[in-house]
Amino acid sequence: MRIADRIKRLGTETAFVVSAEAAAFAVKGNKVYPFHLGDMNIITPGNIIEAATRAMKDGKTGYCPNAGIPGLRETLAADVSASHGVAYTMENIAIQPGGKPTIGKFFLALMNPGDEVLYPNPGYPIYESQIEFHGGTALPYGYNEGPENFLLDMEAIERQITPRTKLLVLNDLQNPTSAECTMAELERLAELVRDHDLYVLCDEAYFDIRYSGKSVSFASLPGMAERCVLLYTFSKKFAVTGWRLGAAIGPKEIIDVIAKLNVNDESCSNHFIQHALIEGLTGDQSEPRKILETLKKRRDTAVDILNSIEGVRSFRPEATFYLFPNVTGAMKNKGINDYDQFRRAILEKSGVSVCTRLHFGRALEGETNYYIRLAYSGIDTTEIEEGLHKLKVFLES
Amino acid sequence: MRIADRIKRLGTETAFVVSAEAAAFAVKGNKVYPFHLGDMNIITPGNIIEAATRAMKDGKTGYCPNAGIPGLRETLAADVSASHGVAYTMENIAIQPGGKPTIGKFFLALMNPGDEVLYPNPGYPIYESQIEFHGGTALPYGYNEGPENFLLDMEAIERQITPRTKLLVLNDLQNPTSAECTMAELERLAELVRDHDLYVLCDEAYFDIRYSGKSVSFASLPGMAERCVLLYTFSKKFAVTGWRLGAAIGPKEIIDVIAKLNVNDESCSNHFIQHALIEGLTGDQSEPRKILETLKKRRDTAVDILNSIEGVRSFRPEATFYLFPNVTGAMKNKGINDYDQFRRAILEKSGVSVCTRLHFGRALEGETNYYIRLAYSGIDTTEIEEGLHKLKVFLES
Numbered sequence: 001m002r003i004a005d006r007i008k009r010l011g012t013e014t015a016f017v018v019s020a021e022a023a024a025f026a027v028k029g030n031k032v033y034p035f036h037l038g039d040m041n042i043i044t045p046g047n048i049i050e051a052a053t054r055a056m057k058d059g060k061t062g063y064c065p066n067a068g069i070p071g072l073r074e075t076l077a078a079d080v081s082a083s084h085g086v087a088y089t090m091e092n093i094a095i096q097p098g099g100k101p102t103i104g105k106f107f108l109a110l111m112n113p114g115d116e117v118l119y120p121n122p123g124y125p126i127y128e129s130q131i132e133f134h135g136g137t138a139l140p141y142g143y144n145e146g147p148e149n150f151l152l153d154m155e156a157i158e159r160q161i162t163p164r165t166k167l168l169v170l171n172d173l174q175n176p177t178s179a180e181c182t183m184a185e186l187e188r189l190a191e192l193v194r195d196h197d198l199y200v201l202c203d204e205a206y207f208d209i210r211y212s213g214k215s216v217s218f219a220s221l222p223g224m225a226e227r228c229v230l231l232y233t234f235s236k237k238f239a240v241t242g243w244r245l246g247a248a249i250g251p252k253e254i255i256d257v258i259a260k261l262n263v264n265d266e267s268c269s270n271h272f273i274q275h276a277l278i279e280g281l282t283g284d285q286s287e288p289r290k291i292l293e294t295l296k297k298r299r300d301t302a303v304d305i306l307n308s309i310e311g312v313r314s315f316r317p318e319a320t321f322y323l324f325p326n327v328t329g330a331m332k333n334k335g336i337n338d339y340d341q342f343r344r345a346i347l348e349k350s351g352v353s354v355c356t357r358l359h360f361g362r363a364l365e366g367e368t369n370y371y372i373r374l375a376y377s378g379i380d381t382t383e384i385e386e387g388l389h390k391l392k393v394f395l396e397s
Numbered sequence: 398m399r400i401a402d403r404i405k406r407l408g409t410e411t412a413f414v415v416s417a418e419a420a421a422f423a424v425k426g427n428k429v430y431p432f433h434l435g436d437m438n439i440i441t442p443g444n445i446i447e448a449a450t451r452a453m454k455d456g457k458t459g460y461c462p463n464a465g466i467p468g469l470r471e472t473l474a475a476d477v478s479a480s481h482g483v484a485y486t487m488e489n490i491a492i493q494p495g496g497k498p499t500i501g502k503f504f505l506a507l508m509n510p511g512d513e514v515l516y517p518n519p520g521y522p523i524y525e526s527q528i529e530f531h532g533g534t535a536l537p538y539g540y541n542e543g544p545e546n547f548l549l550d551m552e553a554i555e556r557q558i559t560p561r562t563k564l565l566v567l568n569d570l571q572n573p574t575s576a577e578c579t580m581a582e583l584e585r586l587a588e589l590v591r592d593h594d595l596y597v598l599c600d601e602a603y604f605d606i607r608y609s610g611k612s613v614s615f616a617s618l619p620g621m622a623e624r625c626v627l628l629y630t631f632s633k634k635f636a637v638t639g640w641r642l643g644a645a646i647g648p649k650e651i652i653d654v655i656a657k658l659n660v661n662d663e664s665c666s667n668h669f670i671q672h673a674l675i676e677g678l679t680g681d682q683s684e685p686r687k688i689l690e691t692l693k694k695r696r697d698t699a700v701d702i703l704n705s706i707e708g709v710r711s712f713r714p715e716a717t718f719y720l721f722p723n724v725t726g727a728m729k730n731k732g733i734n735d736y737d738q739f740r741r742a743i744l745e746k747s748g749v750s751v752c753t754r755l756h757f758g759r760a761l762e763g764e765t766n767y768y769i770r771l772a773y774s775g776i777d778t779t780e781i782e783e784g785l786h787k788l789k790v791f792l793e794s
Contacts, residue, residue: 001650002563002596004509010659014462037460044458053450061441062639062775063434066413097494097641098663112401129661147583199399242459242668244494252398263409264526266495270667271639378459 011129013262018343022353033387034354038175042239042294042377044263045287051279064271064285067259068095072274075281080232080249083207086219086225091252094259097269098204099233100244102258104130105265106229106248107199109257111167112135118157119169121361122176122371123322124203127169128361139165142364143177145326149315154188155165162194168193170218171203173210176360176373177324178317183216199254200228208237210319211296216356226251229258236282236321237288238379245273295321298376298384305388306374307327310396321377324357328370330395337360339370346372350390399453404549407524413754415740419750430784432771433750435572435718439636439691441452442684450677451633459742461668464656465538465644469671472678477629477646479612480604484621488649491656494666495564496602496630496643499655501527502662503598503626503645506654508533508564515554516566518574519721519768521600523641527757539761540574540588542723546712547576551585556591556685565590568600570607573757573770574721575714580613588616594653596614605634608693611794613626626655633774634685635677642670692718695773695781702785703771718774723755725767736767743769747787 018036026032044268067073073090079087096102103126111117113135119127119139124296131138139160157168170189172181181189187240193200207215219228229250235241248258262268280288299316302323306314313331327342336342346352357363357371376384415433415564464470470487478485480578493499502521508514510532516524518537530536536557542548554565567586569578584672590597597615604612616625626647632638645655659665696713699720703711708726724739733739738752743749754760754768773781 001648002507002509003650003654004505006509007506007654008655010654010657010661012657016660028651041459043456044453049450049453052447052453056441056446056449059440060639061637062436062438064639097667100664101662104662108402110401112403126661133661149618153591180794240458242461242665244456244663244665244667245745251398257404257407260404260407260409263405263413264523264530265498265501265662266641267497268639268641270494270641270670394610 003237006133009132011125011132013125016319016357018353018355020361021095021344022347031351032347033350033352033383034378035376035387036303036355036378039241040236040239040374040377041119041379042291044239044243045280046151047283047287048238048240048276048280051274051283052272055275060272060275062271064268064274066262066268068093068269069257069271069274069331072278075278076232076247076384079281080230083215085220086217088249092249092255094248094255094262095269095274096246096248096262097266098244099231099235100126101265102229102231102246102248103127103201103203105258105261107131107134107136108261109254110199114164116162116164117165117169118160118165118169120171120174121364122357123169123360124175125169125360137164140361140364142367143179149317150174150177150270150324152179152181152185156383157189157192161192165196166198167201168198169201169203172218173204173206173319175206175320176322176355178315178322180319181218186216186221188226189218193227194223200224201231203231205231205233206236206320209292209295209321211292211299215319229237234277234280237291238277238293240280243273245269245277265376295377298379298381299323301381301384302374302376302388305385306393309392312395321375323374323376324371325374326369327372331370334395340397342370343372346391346394349394350387352391400432403530406529407662408522410522412752413522415750415752415756416740419744424746427547427749429744430747430780431652431775432773432784433752435772435774436775437633437636437774438639439688441636441640442677444684445575445635445637445673448680449669449673452672455616457669457672461665461667461671463659463665464652465490465666466642466668466671469675472675473629473644476614476678480612482617483614485646488653489646491652491659492509492643492671493643493645493659494663495550495641496632497523497626498662499626499628499643499645500524500598500600502510502526502655502658504531504533505658506651507596511561512563513561514561514564514566516596517571518570519754519760520568520757521572524759534561537758537761539764540571540576546714547571547574547622547721549578549582551582552584554589557579558589562593563595564598565595566598566600569615570601570603570612570647570716570748572603572717573719573752575717575719577714577716578615583613583615583618584685586615587621589780590624590634591620595624599625600628602628603633603717606689606718608689608696608736609715626651631674631677634688635674637677640670642666642674690776693775693780696720698778698781699771699773699785702782702789706789709792716767718772721768722771724769728767739767739770743788743791746791748785749784749788
């Protein structure tokens, strides 16, 4: 077999290994508490399912425009313009089969081989994979614990910018840390972007998953809308992760290129689902609100128990459905200094299945604290209680 | 704006321009007969729509495995093994969001920059676009009129093979010509593939759209299954073009790479649609059979009228839903020797909207005949009659 050389540079999501191990553990008759994957165990709102069924029966089953149906592009433009304070029109939107396709298409559209790209680490592992796969140089920046949440390691960003740095990936309301930029951080980033003529992928997958306050888009800062491509997804807000619908939103000239990539890669996104998500955006919002209430209860339950465990420390983030507790003390108490060993011990002794920091990138130089990531999107409150109490028993024994 | 250099090498489907012109002509109050796009005006079978609805309500709305749900991969493996006479298992299958994604992923997985790739021209324009976009050298081969259908220009293939030739694209049951390889052609191709150590993308989008006889897959020839990746699509057989579901089928080692590309590009294909197409493959086949009957009637109506027009000559192909009549005489009669001028004259004078040979690649050296392409998948028999009679009147006036 003669596989192309570029495949050597292709990364993956190692979290799928955790899923496989959890499944294997469950098959042996063990109870598993699934905190490892960012999927949702919440059913899609009924009005969206009904709208999809109606659209299928209405014959919305043929091809549709490469960039999406005008109705959805217009509706989404209005919705995002309102939430972001930026004037987008349908020309700024190319619908995608999920949030993820925007990542690869952003790099294909804007990155030349050899370009340097700043990206978050710990972070969603597909950034680094796609940067390196398409010939870029991936420069990681990290996060540090602040008083109430993680803070961007601004110094790491500033230090690494060179004339070869062309792009920045910003995942505000971040996976896995749930970090949220302060206005001061956003303003300093905007200054850097302007000064160094950067373009930005704003991964806003969790923009609408928040429990108090209001999300602020980096694209809303002066001069940034023309430098940002937003990764938008319907997945979390409407519990449609497996439906696969999202969008790339940004300057028309870039969106036109991304739509041309659509022509080449998948023709178009599913036709009737686009109609269903017009209903999602414009119909009754009580079910999406209920989803947020459910998630908030889960967050509080999880944070309270985690913070009661000796050697574990978790923030209570206002957005996303992830917790990234510091477990340095707990690992020390158990005499474990290897991430995978710790993860497997937790699974075997308590049934709690988690990802570790290493599922979100290689550890950075000088990193001395240990973290695990818990997603509470796919597990009910009672199970969170039961599982994390077992975890507490194990870690404190 | 700073668009990446590689975008200069990205092609597109120029047929969308024809759609836009037809739509603009219709908006002015003119009747349009849409023969230009390979979409279907046939509604998806009811049992598939019901299965999709059921799966949504059953909560098949979350993520699913990157390569597809095991149930669909197993069902499809059994189905394709039976129709192809090749023993595929689910490990040979990576589900895709449509047929098209297999094209780009095949080249990403197997083509290094500078590799030469033989591809059909006239042919689906995305082959050339993806070859050149990812740094390959695209070498076109054409088709010649035989006694009953188009024949592969085998001489062009043989003449162009060099030690740098690594891949071959074969679209048997071809778009736009509807050419179908003879066994002798398939055997000679297999010899060339073996002798020159080639790998093959078999675009089998129209494998199941045939009116008599039986489709033969190139992968069924001795030694070919391990060198072929099949582009499979549910789109045409089940009238689900806009649902976006297909598959890459081939040797496990290549499929594993393609599944890793799935992780990076779109995570997975829609979850509940995969359940719906298990029903498509295993449920009642009377509606898919009816689709073929409908298409056959359309074919015969279109071929009969086309062949009654002075200066027009069409084969009656046993597969696909395309006709590629030779219109050299008709163009001469009208004093037109420019493709776009001819196409626009037809539209304006008869309302018949078609693609020309140039929507399927640049004309090859020495090409002296003129061809247009008519798709009869999106237009009813009565409209075919009405439209092509108007075309006859115009071309013979």
